[in-house]
Amino acid sequence: MQILDNRSLRFVVFFSFLPLVLLVFSVLSFNDNDINFIEMTSSPVIYDVSGDSSYLSDFIKSKGVGSVFNLAQEGDPYAVYARGVLKFGNISSEVSRNLASAIEDVESSWRLGVVDAGYKLFELYFDGVGVDKNYELALYYLKSSAEFGYLKSQRYLGVAYSGLAGHGLVQENAERAKYWFERAATNGDKLSTKNLAILYYDGAADERDKNMSFEIALSVESKPYGDDMVGLDTLAFFYEKGIGTDINVVQAYKYYDLLSPGSAPDKARLEEKMTPEQIREAIRLSRQWQEEHNIFVPSYYGLEYQEDGSFQ
Known part of the structure; x- marks a missing residue:
């Protein structure tokens, strides 16, 4: 099975050990190079707790570009960050591209305690946008923001340690991947x-690991952040194969039905093992789930995928 990436409410984190944190975030050098990172001089604050960048877009939309710039001028930390992002020139036609000023604002917002800015700084140094590529600095900002609890950074580290992203950033390490996925899962991330x-599941040494895998997969739906469809394929597979649970073709069919039309071959395979009553019950459960989540797939309306790509 494949681990996936997701690159496509204010929460203030107060630390009783803030003086120690600030000491750690003093300007240091890595190895023998004059590579410096930015000192965070204020209490760390997470604004976008969901990790999907919705807070930033909603903030800019609700305030308006002019107000964002005014608030930034007045020293509002998050407005400074938003202004910096706007200056990259790919969000609003009202703001011209100015990389140097954009980076300065993002760095300033990190200094002012905006943890979200750490992920942006990671992207800049990893991709070399307006700065020289620097994996050490990129990893520093990624890990620092993740340690502060920024969900998007935690998720990315999990994927990076799985060897599926951030090539050259870290060495593949299943235990570190598990650690960061656990941190992000605790923060409510479905993916x-x-x-x-x-x-x-991939590292299952005995039935206890398989049971744990199933229990974790079952908990995806209760997590608040991410697409409601995330994890349905995993549950379908586990129920069909009896991984960590008894084989349950009705539940497996239900989840495959929710993944229509791409799951048509899976449904056809299961139908050969099911009675008409079981199929009807699975469809009933699928429709119930769709109504509860206000998400509807073609099968809800009795439509079936045709060879010409249409539904009838």
Whole structure:
């Protein structure tokens, strides 16, 4: 099974050990190079707790570009960050591209305690946008923001340690991947929870690991952040194969039905093992799930995928 990446409410984190944190974040050098990172001089604050960048877009939309710039001028930390992102020139036609000023704002917002800015700085140094590529600095900002609890950074580290992203950033390490996926799952991330279940399944040494994998997969739906469809394929597979649970073709068919039309071959395979009553019950459960989540797939309306790509 494959671990996936997801690159496509304010929460203030107060630390009783803030003086120690600030000491750690003093300007240091890595190895023999004059590579410096930015000192965070204020209490760390996470604004986008969901890790999907919605907070930033909602903030800019609700305030308006002019107000964002005014608030930044007045010293609002998150407005400084938003202004910096706007200056990259790919969000609003009202703001011209100015890389040097954009990076300066993002760095300033990190200094002012905006943890979200750490992920942006990681991207800049990893991709070399407006700065020289520097994997050490990129990893520093990624790990620092992750340690502060930034979900998106935690998720990315899990994927990076799985060897599926950030090539050259870290060495593949299943235990470190598991650690970061667990951190992100605890913070409510559906995708990281699914990936954690897959790690347990791939590394299953006995039935306890398989049971754990199933329990984690089952918990994806209760996590608040991410697409509601995440993890349905994992549950379908586990129920069909009896991984960590008894084989349950009705539940497996239900989840495959929710993944229509791409799951048509899976449904056809299961139908050969099911009675008409079981199929009807699975469809009933699928429709119930769709109504509860206000998400509807073609099968809900009795439509079936045709060879010409249409539904009838």
